[in-house]
Amino acid sequence: MGWKFDQPLYCLSDEQEQKETLELWEKQKFGGLSSGNNRLPFPLTFLIALIVMTAFLVTMPIWGQRPNAQIYTSFVAAMDDPQVQQLATPEEKIAYVTQQAMAQADGVLQGAIERHPLAWDDLLNIAPQIKELQASGSKYSLDNYNVVGDRIALANFEGNFVEGGHRERKQPWWDKGYTIDVFYVAYFMIAIVLITKQLPHFSRKPDMSNAK
Amino acid sequence: MLMKYLFAKNEEIPAGSATIFFGFSSIFWFVVGTGLGSFNAAKLAFPDWVTGTELFAFGHMRQVHVLAVILGWISMAFGMTMMYMTPALGNTKLWSEKLGLWTVFMWNVGLSLGLTLLWMGITSGREYSDLIWPIDLVVIFGVLLPLGINVWMTISHRKTQGIYITNWFFGACIFMLMIVFFVGNSPELFNLTGLTEAYLTFWFAHNVLGLWITPVAAAIAYYTIPKLTGNPLYSHRIGHLHFWSIIAFYSTPASHHLMSAPLPEWLKSFASVEGVLILIPAVAFVANILLTMKGKWSLFVENIETKFSITGVLLAIPLNMQGGFQQTRAINWYVHGTGWIVAHAHLALLGMSSFLEAAAVYFGLQQMLRRKLYSLTLANLHYWFFIIGFCTYWISMTIAGLMQGAGKIYEVPYIDVVVAEHPYMIARWAGGTMVFTGNVIWLYNMWMTAREGTIVPSGRYAHELAYER
Numbered sequence: 001m002g003w004k005f006d007q008p009l010y011c012l013s014d015e016q017e018q019k020e021t022l023e024l025w026e027k028q029k030f031g032g033l034s035s036g037n038n039r040l041p042f043p044l045t046f047l048i049a050l051i052v053m054t055a056f057l058v059t060m061p062i063w064g065q066r067p068n069a070q071i072y073t074s075f076v077a078a079m080d081d082p083q084v085q086q087l088a089t090p091e092e093k094i095a096y097v098t099q100q101a102m103a104q105a106d107g108v109l110q111g112a113i114e115r116h117p118l119a120w121d122d123l124l125n126i127a128p129q130i131k132e133l134q135a136s137g138s139k140y141s142l143d144n145y146n147v148v149g150d151r152i153a154l155a156n157f158e159g160n161f162v163e164g165g166h167r168e169r170k171q172p173w174w175d176k177g178y179t180i181d182v183f184y185v186a187y188f189m190i191a192i193v194l195i196t197k198q199l200p201h202f203s204r205k206p207d208m209s210n211a212k
Numbered sequence: 213m214l215m216k217y218l219f220a221k222n223e224e225i226p227a228g229s230a231t232i233f234f235g236f237s238s239i240f241w242f243v244v245g246t247g248l249g250s251f252n253a254a255k256l257a258f259p260d261w262v263t264g265t266e267l268f269a270f271g272h273m274r275q276v277h278v279l280a281v282i283l284g285w286i287s288m289a290f291g292m293t294m295m296y297m298t299p300a301l302g303n304t305k306l307w308s309e310k311l312g313l314w315t316v317f318m319w320n321v322g323l324s325l326g327l328t329l330l331w332m333g334i335t336s337g338r339e340y341s342d343l344i345w346p347i348d349l350v351v352i353f354g355v356l357l358p359l360g361i362n363v364w365m366t367i368s369h370r371k372t373q374g375i376y377i378t379n380w381f382f383g384a385c386i387f388m389l390m391i392v393f394f395v396g397n398s399p400e401l402f403n404l405t406g407l408t409e410a411y412l413t414f415w416f417a418h419n420v421l422g423l424w425i426t427p428v429a430a431a432i433a434y435y436t437i438p439k440l441t442g443n444p445l446y447s448h449r450i451g452h453l454h455f456w457s458i459i460a461f462y463s464t465p466a467s468h469h470l471m472s473a474p475l476p477e478w479l480k481s482f483a484s485v486e487g488v489l490i491l492i493p494a495v496a497f498v499a500n501i502l503l504t505m506k507g508k509w510s511l512f513v514e515n516i517e518t519k520f521s522i523t524g525v526l527l528a529i530p531l532n533m534q535g536g537f538q539q540t541r542a543i544n545w546y547v548h549g550t551g552w553i554v555a556h557a558h559l560a561l562l563g564m565s566s567f568l569e570a571a572a573v574y575f576g577l578q579q580m581l582r583r584k585l586y587s588l589t590l591a592n593l594h595y596w597f598f599i600i601g602f603c604t605y606w607i608s609m610t611i612a613g614l615m616q617g618a619g620k621i622y623e624v625p626y627i628d629v630v631v632a633e634h635p636y637m638i639a640r641w642a643g644g645t646m647v648f649t650g651n652v653i654w655l656y657n658m659w660m661t662a663r664e665g666t667i668v669p670s671g672r673y674a675h676e677l678a679y680e681r
Contacts, residue, residue: 025448030376031300033438035448044499048492051536055488059481059540157477177481184482185489188460195456196449208444 009193011201018200025206039202052185056178061171067116068170069130069152070143071109074101075118076127090120097123116147125150144169218317222310228580230312232662234292235577237320238569239655241284246648248277253641257634267331275342276330281561282340282420283323283351289569290428291315294363294382296576297435301379302370307362315358322350336400338409340417348397352390360386377451381431384459388423392416407474414469421560422462422490429565430454430497430528432572433521437504439575440518440675441511446503454496461489468539472548480541487539494532501525516591517571517675523599524567531556531564546621551633552613555606562602562647570598570654577658578674583665585674590657594650601646608639 004014011018025034040048078084078100079093087093098117102110129152133142146155159168214233217225252273254261262268299306306312326347329335335342343351363382367375375383396416399409438445445451465486467479502525505511511518534556538547547553578585585591612633619629668674 024373028372028374029303030372030374031297031303033301033376033435033445035377035445035451037449038447038503040447040450040453040496040499041503044495047495051489051491051495055485058488058537058542059484061477061481061541065541156474171477175478175481177478177483178485180478180482181485184460184464184486188457192453192456195452199449199452202449 012197018204021200022204022206034208037200037202037205060173065171066146068143069145069147071112071116072118072126072130073142074104075123076130079123079127094118094120094123126152139164139166140169214313214317217313222308225309227305230309230316231292231295231576231580233313233316234288234295235573237316238285238288238292238573239658241280241288243651243655245277245281245285246651248273248280250645250648252277253644257637257641272331272333275335276327279342280327286425286561286565286569288319289573291359292576293432293572296580297378298363298366298382301376302367302372304369304371307365307369311358311362315355318354322347322354338413340420341397341413345397345400348393352393356386356390378431378435380455381427385424385428392419392423410470410473411467411475415466418466418469419463425565427458429568432568433501433525436517436521436571436575437501440515441505441508443504443508446500450496450500454493457493457496461486461492471541471544484540488536491532491536494528498525498528515675516588516595517575519595520567520571524564527559527563527567531559546617547613550613550616551609555609555613559606575675581662582668583661584668584677586657586660586665590653594654597646597650601643601650604643605640608636608643612636
């Protein structure tokens, strides 16, 4: 097998090998079948690049995450407001508390509150646990704790190391799964380029006029 | 006749015998599998249908339907195509017709035994790998190994210098399926439990689809479409992209079936990216086949085998769009555990894959029997029953799945969701029953083809004579 590297993105085979391959394709019929030497149409090459980018962007754990205790600290602070106590129904109470929390929140937190609405009874269940955590001086901040039904639990994520020598328990936006993917995809692309560029350049078509 | 040939000398067995027995077995199991599917769907549509008997309970019948279709219809149709395409593509004959016949015999016996045990409730209890381990070993050593030996030896005895793309897939996929069967069933063989068992169960389920059903179905299209159109395959180099991206990206994302399970998050992230990258082989395959059709699109209307093949290829587009994205965290959260997934599984097995195999079985049986199709009208009727029935099933289950997802997220009482989706369960049953009816027509048509079909003259293809009287 002859390799040439003067134009690696054009063809990696030398002239003689390209000629022999094309002659073989023209001569050889697989039960009457033969193959062309066309390239992947350019829009589809672009589509494949788009797929690779999309694969990373669409899978990042930005969406579909569990709610964490941090989201509801302003709910807990607002729930003891005398105005809340005067409201008659649980629906009115939670609507008021949510409105108060949204008013104080930044854009990111507002989005989180919208994605994870809370009923008044749920708030009554989790509020004592959030207060207890706030009072405990835990080495983990509240956003390391997930709200799982009526419980507040330390999340089981293995995030980055933080000051104090322990790992964050928040879901990181990037983890070693993505790092492995970057290398995996890169190695695949290199391998597939080496394989396909060994073939005669796509501008050289086998003469299929005698194909049976 | 099968018993006679099983003990005959290899050279005394007519060429194509293994193909014919595989072909008829596959259609028979398709009738059985879809018949069971129709029966099971009736239980969901009409809850009072056949109650009080444990053997006919949904929990007993469901996995019999699933495995009759996967191991009976789909895999036997693959066996059939391998028996005639592999030698044809090497300009040689099948390495051993006798081994082929023993394979089809062992396959039918092993499958009948396995399905009977499942029906009686003797099961490993794991979805898709439901068969108990002795039957798994029969599948590996009594079915896949002999099939593999025949295919690999035929390829090694080829009279061509190169190997055509279809045979790359055939040779590689049998090998990979053996690995998948052994590793995927290891929880039962080695008593692995808990998360390991869950992961390996879906490693098996994912790879049976990804390294067997879809790639072999695609490999079949690489044969049928150039054969039927007379065009060269559009691109050998795109074939490389398809083959190697299947190996790289389809073998890795098993944990995307368990996005809500307590697997390591990094493993889910890795698998989820790979899950989207499944679109790369899909783009390569669909582009290669559709571009091969250039100048011959009239065959999509005129030729029954092309009609089935191209329908299968077109169904690969929504299949991979769904498959690529439904496993991401954001969407999986909504559709996991709903009828959407059931619809998607049928899009893969009953849609993309089955249409491609049906084309190859139509083509191969006529070719090996050297007889023209008994009735083109019945074949067209089969096609329309199949496509309308499938679409009815797929669309109704997709809608039902979205309703179930909404019910799950918004905590709608379960019984309210059951009531709301009832019309779609009836549509599901009607669609599945149409497919079953079409398959009964197909079995009759092929049986009559074998008995009364017009003999095809030497040097001609049956499909070339389809409209000649």
